[in-house]
Amino acid sequence: xxxxxxxxxxxxSLAALSSRPWIWSWTxxxxxxxxxxxxxxxxxxxxxxxxxxxxxxxxxIVGLGQMLVITLGPGNIDLSVPATMTLAAxxxxxxxxxxxxxxxxxxxxxxxxxxxxxxxxxxxxxxxRLPPIIATLAASLIYQSIAIWSNRGLRIKxxxxxxxxxxxRFLHIPNVAWIALGLAILLWxxxxxxxxxxxxxxxxxxxxxxxxxxxPVEAVxxxxxxxxxxxxxxxxxxxxxFSGGAAxxxxxxYLLMSIAVVVIGGCSVAGGDSNVPGVWxxxxxxxxxxxxxxxxxxxxxxxxxxxxxxxxxxxxxxxxRRSKQ
Amino acid sequence: MxxxxxHRILLPVISLAxxxxxxxxxxxxxxxxxxxxxxxxLAVPIALATIAQMMIIMVNDIDLSVGAxxxxxxxxxxTYLNDSPMIGILxxxxxxxxxxxxGAVIDALELPAIVVTLGMSFVWGGLALFxxxxxxxxxxxxxxxxxxxxxxxxPMAVVASILIAIVTHLLIIRSGFGTVLRGVGGNSRxxxxxxxxxxxLKAWAYGLAGLFGVLAGMALVGLTTAADANIALRxxxxxxxxxxxxxxxxxGGKVSPTGAVIGALTLTLAASFLSFLRLSPDWQIGxxxxxxxxxLTARLIFSRKGAAT
Numbered sequence: 183x184x185x186x187x188x189x190x191x192x193x194x195s196l197a198a199l200s201s202r203p204w205i206w207s208w209t210x211x212x213x214x215x216x217x218x219x220x221x222x223x224x225x226x227x228x229x230x231x232x233x234x235x236x237x238x239x240x241x242x243i244v245g246l247g248q249m250l251v252i253t254l255g256p257g258n259i260d261l262s263v264p265a266t267m268t269l270a271a272x273x274x275x276x277x278x279x280x281x282x283x284x285x286x287x288x289x290x291x292x293x294x295x296x297x298x299x300x301x302x303x304x305x306x307x308x309x310x311r312l313p314p315i316i317a318t319l320a321a322s323l324i325y326q327s328i329a330i331w332s333n334r335g336l337r338i339k340x341x342x343x344x345x346x347x348x349x350x351r352f353l354h355i356p357n358v359a360w361i362a363l364g365l366a367i368l369l370w371x372x373x374x375x376x377x378x379x380x381x382x383x384x385x386x387x388x389x390x391x392x393x394x395x396x397x398p399v400e401a402v403x404x405x406x407x408x409x410x411x412x413x414x415x416x417x418x419x420x421x422x423x424f425s426g427g428a429a430x431x432x433x434x435x436y437l438l439m440s441i442a443v444v445v446i447g448g449c450s451v452a453g454g455d456s457n458v459p460g461v462w463x464x465x466x467x468x469x470x471x472x473x474x475x476x477x478x479x480x481x482x483x484x485x486x487x488x489x490x491x492x493x494x495x496x497x498x499x500x501x502x503r504r505s506k507q
Numbered sequence: 508m509x510x511x512x513x514h515r516i517l518l519p520v521i522s523l524a525x526x527x528x529x530x531x532x533x534x535x536x537x538x539x540x541x542x543x544x545x546x547x548x549l550a551v552p553i554a555l556a557t558i559a560q561m562m563i564i565m566v567n568d569i570d571l572s573v574g575a576x577x578x579x580x581x582x583x584x585x586t587y588l589n590d591s592p593m594i595g596i597l598x599x600x601x602x603x604x605x606x607x608x609x610g611a612v613i614d615a616l617e618l619p620a621i622v623v624t625l626g627m628s629f630v631w632g633g634l635a636l637f638x639x640x641x642x643x644x645x646x647x648x649x650x651x652x653x654x655x656x657x658x659x660x661x662p663m664a665v666v667a668s669i670l671i672a673i674v675t676h677l678l679i680i681r682s683g684f685g686t687v688l689r690g691v692g693g694n695s696r697x698x699x700x701x702x703x704x705x706x707x708l709k710a711w712a713y714g715l716a717g718l719f720g721v722l723a724g725m726a727l728v729g730l731t732t733a734a735d736a737n738i739a740l741r742x743x744x745x746x747x748x749x750x751x752x753x754x755x756x757x758x759g760g761k762v763s764p765t766g767a768v769i770g771a772l773t774l775t776l777a778a779s780f781l782s783f784l785r786l787s788p789d790w791q792i793g794x795x796x797x798x799x800x801x802x803l804t805a806r807l808i809f810s811r812k813g814a815a816t
Binding site: 257259261306310311312313315316317319320321322323324325326327328330331438441442445481482483484485486487488489490491493494497498 | 569571618621625626627628629630632633635636640744747748758787789791792794796797799800803807
């Protein structure tokens, strides 16, 4: 990967200047949206958009976190996202115990879980010098066990107010989408307008050069691994409130999802390049493509095959576009 | 202490020996032909899948689709290979060719392997569901016989693991072809300058990964006698962990086939060991994670000592 990543990196930074890489995921999302509506001849457009925003919000939150980690450069990835989501949701719902008025207490528990997970992950990576893939993989097994132990197979319902909030809407847009949108804007400002974001990109592009230039590389890495865990725990907390309780397998699909939206969103897998709006577009796309295939009546098997083929097709399209630059 | 860094294979061997000793201490009755067979029963498919993953890591890529691929092969083995062997064999060969093509495309278009294999994992999973929507099927008789054969002195799983280690060691470490393949991970530019096609070599590496993935799926069905579309999904993570436990590294073409097989055996044994501990089932997965971290920490101590001198 090393020799290729160098050439790809120079290509993608050119692409970032001369074109807008996020346009691809939004175009793909729009195509999937219209393909679905074409079948229903325009009926249910509002409902479809609403559902896409609701479900896309969870994918966007975990995807944005994963994006930061992948931006850190080759080999950086967080495989503990699903376990973190499940653990944070389980602990938070258990602490709230369906009592009304405990929503913020639960949120605090979820975020504290995320903070702990992020620090533990980084400790493994930094102190034991484990490759991030292995460190987060091994740690996620432990988080999974803690979640199983604390859950005891019970499905605790979220407090009513919290459940209403997470399924509710404001100005015709789902509340969870507002939260994901807020986080996206926050991250965009952080990445594009603040020193911290420049440090993160510099670290991802060349760790050694960044360190020599005086960037506090290890602080940047620590903050990134903590942020991804915080984002995952927030997504887990919201998802559990949204779907009426935490389940042990609730995070499972978000491992592949979080990586897929980052890549479709147009971020460089080699790191050093991130793309906030693209991740949002990809999150919408991932939901819309499934609902499109559903509405065309394809079976589960065919749907998976097509989803995978579409992901690969987008990656190929993105790479040929880059090499033309 | 350059001794340990020169003999990287020592760490996986010691880890396995320690874990084996602990298991025998907990449960002396495991120290028998029958006991060993039970302990390592499921090691053969995991070892083969780990070798498949190793082929990909050898060329500096990573394969997130191993689990889904082995599941698909298991589904084909339990249906087509059993009912109409010719079609089944053709399908399996087509899968290996697809894997090789995937490697060529990844190199030619400079695609990130992690994403392509991620996408392919959806494709394999979908095909598996398509072939076998609900758990079932049956193992071909000859495969069942092969996997349950009782060789003298040592159980089938141990004999098979040693065989796999010897064959892949000869292929990857001793042969000129294997050295060139490892060179793709080590210094692909040097290979290009030497007039070799890296794209073709990557296709070979991926094709070999496909071959071992197919063998893993077949071995799995031989043991379980049935398949379902999610039967081997955990192999993706197990295989990555096995390669690293065995002393492999993610970059530079530094892999060890013998180490990978031993790593797979260690992971299999860890699961059996934990059940002997009478640990609450809640903590079984977590303890596997803890064992993984412990062994890798040991690796750190070894490499530190190696670097210090």
